[in-house]
Amino acid sequence: MNTNINTDVISAKKFQRLLLIWFAQHGRKNLPWQQNKTPYHVWLSEIMLQQTQVATVVPYFQRFIQIFPTLTSLAQASEDEVLHLWAGLGYYRRAHHLHCAAKKIVHDFENKFPDNLIDLQKLPGVGLSTAAAILSLAFNIPATILDGNVKRVLTRLHGITLPLNQKNSENLLWEIAKFYTPKKNAAQYSQAMMDLGATVCTRHQPQCLQCPLQNVCVAKKNNLVHVLPIKKQTQTLQLKHRTFLLLQHIDNILLYKRSAQGIWQGLWSLPELTGKPNLIAIKKFMQKKFGVKTCKMKLLSSFKHSFTHFHLQLHPVLITSEKIIGNLMEDDAQIWYNVHQPKHIGLPKPIKTILERLP
Ligand code: SF4
Numbered sequence: 001m002n003t004n005i006n007t008d009v010i011s012a013k014k015f016q017r018l019l020l021i022w023f024a025q026h027g028r029k030n031l032p033w034q035q036n037k038t039p040y041h042v043w044l045s046e047i048m049l050q051q052t053q054v055a056t057v058v059p060y061f062q063r064f065i066q067i068f069p070t071l072t073s074l075a076q077a078s079e080d081e082v083l084h085l086w087a088g089l090g091y092y093r094r095a096h097h098l099h100c101a102a103k104k105i106v107h108d109f110e111n112k113f114p115d116n117l118i119d120l121q122k123l124p125g126v127g128l129s130t131a132a133a134i135l136s137l138a139f140n141i142p143a144t145i146l147d148g149n150v151k152r153v154l155t156r157l158h159g160i161t162l163p164l165n166q167k168n169s170e171n172l173l174w175e176i177a178k179f180y181t182p183k184k185n186a187a188q189y190s191q192a193m194m195d196l197g198a199t200v201c202t203r204h205q206p207q208c209l210q211c212p213l214q215n216v217c218v219a220k221k222n223n224l225v226h227v228l229p230i231k232k233q234t235q236t237l238q239l240k241h242r243t244f245l246l247l248q249h250i251d252n253i254l255l256y257k258r259s260a261q262g263i264w265q266g267l268w269s270l271p272e273l274t275g276k277p278n279l280i281a282i283k284k285f286m287q288k289k290f291g292v293k294t295c296k297m298k299l300l301s302s303f304k305h306s307f308t309h310f311h312l313q314l315h316p317v318l319i320t321s322e323k324i325i326g327n328l329m330e331d332d333a334q335i336w337y338n339v340h341q342p343k344h345i346g347l348p349k350p351i352k353t354i355l356e357r358l359p
Contacts, residue, residue, distance in 0.1 A: 007179070009158055010216040016182045016189065022212035023192035026199070028054075032061055034191075039113035040071045042138035043101075043123075046130050047094050051308075054198065060089050072111065075102040083267055083346020090349070092265055097125025115139050133194075136186040144181040145190050146174055149197025154180075155229040156201060159218030163232040239304075239311045243277045244270040244354060245285075246300075246318045252336035253355060255345075263307065264348040268335070270316075277315050286319065295321035300357065305350040316354045 010018075028034070031054065033045035044064060048057040064085055068074040074082070079099060086095035101123040105113060114120045120131035129150075132143035151164060154176050162169035182189050200207045206225055208214050219225045247254040255268040271289070273281055277299055286292045300316040337343060339358050347355070 006158060009218060010213070012180050012182070015180045015213070016185075018212040019192045019196065020185060020188060023188055023195065026210075027188075027192055027195045028199070032058060032065075037138065039115075039134065039138040041065065043113070043126075043134050044098070046133050046137075047098050047125055048089065050094060050130070051091055052089060056089070060085070071102055071105055071113070074099065075106040079266055080345050084344045087267070087347050087352065088349045092267060092346075092348070094125055095346075096260075096265060097123075100124045101126065113138075115141070117143060133190055136190040138187075140187045142181060142183050142186040143190075144174070144178045145193060146177045147194065147197075149201075150177060150193045152203065152229055153193065153197045153201045153213075156206070156219035156225060157213055157217050159222055159224060160228065161224075161230060164229045165232045237306070237310050239313060241274075241276045241313045241315060243273045243275065243282070243315045243317055244351070245272065245282065246270060246316055246354065246358070247290075248318060248320045249336065251338050251340050253339060253358070254334060255337045255347075255351075256334040264351075267346045267348050267351075268337070269348060269351050270354070276313075277317050282317060282319070286321070290321075292321045295319050300354070303350075303353070312350070314350055314354065316357075318358075 031045070033041040041061075045057065045061055048061055048064075067081070067085060068077060077099070079096075082095050082099045083092065086092060089095075104123060105111065108122075109119065114123070115135065117128070117131050117135060120126050120134055121128060126134070129146045132145045133147070135141045135143040136145065151173055154160070154173055155164065155169075158176060160169060160172065162172070164170075196211070196213075200211050208217070208220050208225060211217065211220075214220055217225075219228050254271065256271060258264050258267055258269050260266055271285075273285060275281075279297065282297060283295075286295055296319070298318040300318055302313055302315040305312050305314060335343070335345075337345075337355070339355055342355075
C-alpha cells in the first residue's frame with residue numbers, strides 16, 4: 001500500500017458498495033454503445049469520448065456503426081470515408097488512430113479484439129486508462145481507469161490540493177484509483193466512476209447533495225468543492241490569423257489534401273497563407289502557384305475557431321479567374337469540390353462552414 005494515500009477517507013469496500021448502489025439507481029444504462037455491447041462498440045465509443053461530451057458523441061457513434069458495422073468494415077474503409085464521418089468531432093488524430101488500429105487488429109491480432117492491457121495499448125490511440133476502460137467495460141475484467149471525470153471525483157474526495165497536471169499528482173491519483181478498484185463487477189464499477197464524474201461531480205456545478213460520497217468527501221467537508229481540482233497555470237492561448245483562398249470555377253472550389261502533419265491531418269482544405277488577407281501576397285501566390293496574373297478577389301466574413309493550443313482567426317477570400325482551371329494540374333492531392341453536390345470527403349469543420357456560407 002502506498003503510504004501517500006489517506007485510507008481514512010473511506011474504506012475501499014464501503015466506497016465500492018456506495019458507488020454500485022448509486023449506479024444501480026442512477027447510472028447510465030441506455031447509451032447506444034451499451035446496447036448489444038461488443039469490444040468494437042466499446043472501443044469506438046471510448047475513442048470518441050476522449051475530450052468530447054456524450055451528447056456530442058451519440059449521433060457520430062450511431063452514424064459510424066451504421067456505415068461500419070464491424071471492425072473489418074472499418075479496416076477496409078478508405079481514409080477519406082473515415083474522415084468524412086469524423087468531420088466535426090474534432091481531434092482528427094483520433095480518426096487516423098482508429099483506422100490504423102482497426103487494420104492492426106485485423107492483421108496483427110487475426111481479427112480478434114485484444115483482451116489484455118498490454119495488447120490493447122499496442123493499438124494506436126489507446127493509452128493505459130482507455131485500455132483499462134475497454135477491458136473492464138467490454139470484457140468485465142478488473143482494470144483501473146483514470147480519465148478526466150475520475151480524476152475530478154478522486155481529487156475532491158481526497159481533497160488533493162496539488163495541481164492536477166503534474167507528475168506527482170498523477171501518480172498519487174493512480175494509486176488512489178487502484179486502491180478503490182474492486183476485483184468483481186468490473187464493468188459496472190468503471191461505468192459508475194465515469195457516470196459519477198460526468199453527471200454528479202461535474203466540473204462547474206457538482207451536485208453534492210445527490211452524491212453517494214457526500215458524507216466522506218474531504219472537499220465538501222472543507223468547503224473546497226469549487227476550488228478543486230487545481231490546474232497548473234497555463235499560458236493564454238495565442239491568436240493566429242490565416243487567409244483561406246476559395247478558388248472558384250463555376251460551382252467548384254479547389255481543395256487540396258493536407259499532409260499527415262500539423263492540424264487537420266489528411267483532411268481536405270483550402271489553399272492558405274499565413275496572416276490576415278494581404279492583396280499583394282495573394283496576387284503573388286496566385287501568379288506563382290497557378291500562373292494567374294489577374295483575378296477578382298472578394299473578402300468574406302472572418303471568424304474564429306479554437307484549438308486546444310491556439311485560436312485561429314479564419315479570413316476567407318473568394319477568388320475568381322478564367323485562368324485557374326486551365327493552369328491547374330489535377331492530381332491525387334487536389335480536387336474541384338462542387339459546393340452544390342458535395343462529395344463525401346473529410347473536411348475540417350471550419351472549412352465546411354466557409355463552403356456552406358458560399359452563395
Ligand atoms: Fe464530488 Fe461533491 Fe461528491 Fe465530493 S460530495 S465527490 S465534491 S459531488
